[in-house]
Amino acid sequence: MQTYIRRLSIAPLSFVxxxxxxxxxxxxxxxxxxxxxxxxxxxxxxYMILSVSFGTRVGLEGILLYVTPLLLTGAACLLAFRLWIVNNGAEGQFLLGSLMSTWVGLHCNFSGWLCIVLAGLAGIAGGVLWILVPTLAKIYAGVNEILTTLMLNFIATFIIIYCVTGPLAGSFTSSPIIPIHLPLLWGNVHIGILIALFCVFILAWVSTHTKWGYELRVCGASTQAAHYIGLSVNQYLFIIMLISGGLSGLAGMLEVVGTVHRLQPGISNGLGYLGIVVSILARNSFLSLIPSALLIAFILNTSIILQTQQLNNAITLIITGLLLLLIAIADELAHYQYIKIYPKQKEI
Amino acid sequence: MDIATNLLYFSIINGGGIVLASIGEWLSERSGVLNLGIEGLMSLGAVTAIIAVLSFHNPWIALIITCGVGAICGIIFAICAIIIKANQVLCGLAFTMLGIGIAEFIGKPYEGIIATEHLQPMPIPFLSSISTIGYIVFSQNIMVYLIYIIIPLTIYVVFFKTQHGLNVRAVGENPEAADAVGVPVTRIRFFYSCLGTILGTLAGGYLILASVFTWSGGLIAGQGWIAIALVMLGRYRLVYMILSGVFFGFITAIGFEGQVFNWPIPPVILNSLLYIFAIIFAIFPSFLAKNNSKKWRAPAALCTPFFRSNR
Known part of the structure; x- marks a missing residue:
């Protein structure tokens, strides 16, 4: 009997x-x-972490509140991964979206739904605006989007700090509380989670059941094949990156209007970067964004519980970094198959 | 000393960290490994340097310990990305998160403590007595001479004048061909990506010991990413990388001086100047280099793992 290790080109789901x-x-x-x-x-x-997270109402609400932005930023990164784009700038798009929607919320004179819709549109516009430069640079000059999107995150952070200490200053380093609120579903959980789930389901449906989604998958699978059948890859690149930015911006809007109700420098809390981790965990499927966002939300919630026990909050970064590293290794190891070959029995 | 001289002096000191990290990244990319974890490694190096210098009171021992930490990180990274062949982009992002997280976790008690010892300036005899240039260029600390002159020259000689350098470049361009003539691809990639992480970690330690002197959570704040950008902006040429590194050091120095002397520019713009210029520099040369793109491109096998069975 001989044993071999064989590398499969597509990792089987069971191994993964x-x-x-x-x-x-x-x-x-x-x-x-x-x-x-x-x-x-x-x-x-x-026991304490599990009982607080799943046994108490505050813990469950915390998880659901974290899931909302994570689903959207995860969807943004996953959509970009479809065309092999690493959208590192979800953080910056998130911040700009929250900034624009705060501005609309503070200056809006209408009441009720119209104002919320306007804030949502402003949030999406902020996200789109923040990914526009990397998109154009990517299409017209072939500039690597990993760096340009990332640099814009830092600029967005400084703009937020400037706004909450200057034009939009309210109380100590945050904007005034905005007058509009999303309708609440259950305790503090607002309608944003339904919007996020709706976005994820729509994306899943579009990418698997429409012609456009099929063409998108062709573009992602092979640029040459897409050129051959007459698809403009750059057009898809443009649309995908803008949608990606818009989703992150929408996440920022939901966070401001639904959860925090004011703009503050630490509002993004790394949710944009965690979107990358969520999308890697989801493994190229929009529906599996939901369990992976739940997992990351659980980790974030745990870190808040740990902070009450005087543990440093940098522990979230360490856990997610370790998770990303080990998942990268595991996904590669899942390609390998251990096979046994029995020698042919001599026929008598 | 007038403001302009001071600006140039500090731009050379501040640029040193970015240049050192980008040289590390260059080494690693030349052998075909994309290391996006420089940001985390620099944070880790900075924390190691401040802890070591506070406990041993000697900058050189601190630098050596930083190198050791860099070597350990490099071995872990190389095992993940080269031996196991996991996705290099993901490994790099994970190292960024891990490095920043561990640095903040360990460095919390040391935040705001000023380093007792730092690298002393070592003027070069005769040359340092030339009035302005002598002060700007030849009165720096030893690490500056190492970063700007000795390390790049050594790398240039090794990479472009020896057989070994040719092998390394071949591994970065076409590992299958290199493997066919008997070059140990995995070993070379392992060594050079480790060397890259060591230099990246050392860059963080250098920043603490030569220019900033204290650790705070946002100390590195994107300088690692700028170092990675610098390799692309410098179009894989050491000279351009060093020159643009000095330029970014200059921008950082402007940011500091502007806030210290209360220039009539809002601090938002001063703070984000570094990143705005990084974006401009990333976009602008791509338009120039379009017609001779073959000469300026990245190593062909960058970011692709080498499978001998696929040869």
Missing amino acids: TLYRIFVFTIILLLCVLTAWGYGFHPLSLT
């Missing part, structure tokens, strides 16, 4: 699931061990 479960167990173990090292009793800490 298996490796991912393994990765989650490793991360859980590492967290428990670190907590132990810091002098917490690991089992009681785990």
Whole structure:
């Protein structure tokens, strides 16, 4: 009997699931061990986290409030990944979206729905505006979008700081509370989660059930094939990147109008960068954005619980970074198959 | 000393970190490995340097410890990205998050403490007595001479004048061909990506010991990404990388001086000047270089893992 290790070009779903479960167990173990090292009793800490997250109303509300922006930024990054674009700038688009919608919310004289719709449109416009320059540079000059989108994040941060200390200044380093609110569904959970889920379902439907989605997949699979059948790849690139920016901007708007109700410098809280992690976890499928966003939301919620236990909040970054690294490794290892070849039995 | 001289002096010091990190990135990219984790590595290096200098009171020991941390990170990165062949972009992004996270976690108690010892200026005899240029260029600390002159010259000689350098460039351009003539592709990629991460980490330590002296959460703030951009802006030529590194150091120095001396420019613009110029520099040369793009392009095998079985 001989054994080989063979590399498959497409990783089977069962392998991927298996490796991912393994990765989650490793991360859980590492967290428990670190907590132990810091002098917490690991089992009681785990029980506390689980009971607060899933057993109390505040914990569940926190998770659902985190899921809303994560679904949208994750969808933004995933959509860009369809054409092999890394949208690193979801953070900046998120911030600009929140800024524009805050501005509309503070200056809007109408009442009720119209103002909310206007704020939503402003948020989308902010996100689109913030990805416009990288898009045009990518199409007309072939500039790598990883860097240009990322640089704009820093600029957006400074603009927000400028706005909350200058033109939109309210109380201490934040804007005044905006008068419009999204309708609440359950406790603090607002209607934004339905909007986010609606966006995800629409994207999933469009990408699998329409001609446009099929052509998009052709463009992503092979540029040459797309050229051959007469598709303009640049046109798809343009539309996809703008939609991606708009989704991130919408996430910013929902965060401001629904959850925080005011503009403050730390409003994005890394949700844009976490969108990349969510989209990697979702593995190129829009519907699986929902469980991966839930997972990341759980991690974020856990970090808030840990902060009440005097643990540093940088731990979120460490856990998500570790998750991303191990998932990258696991997705590669899932390509390998262990096969056994039995020698032919001699016929007598 | 007038303002202009001071600006140029500090632009050379501040640019050193970016240049060192971009040289590291260049080494790694030349062998075909894209390392997007420089930002995290620089943060980690800065934290290591401040902790080491506060506990050993010697900048050189701090730099050596920073190198050691860089080597450990490099080995982990190389195992993930080269031996296991996981996606290099994802590994890099993960290293960015991990590096910044660990740096903030470890560095929390050290925030705002000023380093007791830093790299002292070492004027070169005779040359430093030339009035202005002597002060700007030849009265810097040893690391500046290392970063701007000695390391680039060594790399130039090794990469473009020896057989080994030709092998490394071949690994970056066409690993299958290199493998066919017996060049150890994995070993070369492992070594040069490790060297790249060491230089990237050292850049963070240099920033602490030569120009900033204190650790704070937003110390690196995109300088690692600018270092990666610099390799593309410099179009994979060391000279252009160094020159544009000095330019970015100049922009950083303008940002500092403008806030210290209360120039009539709003601090938003001063703060974001660095990133605005990075975007402009990323976009602008692409239009110029379109007609001779073959000469200016990235290594052909950048970011593609090497599978011997696919040869």
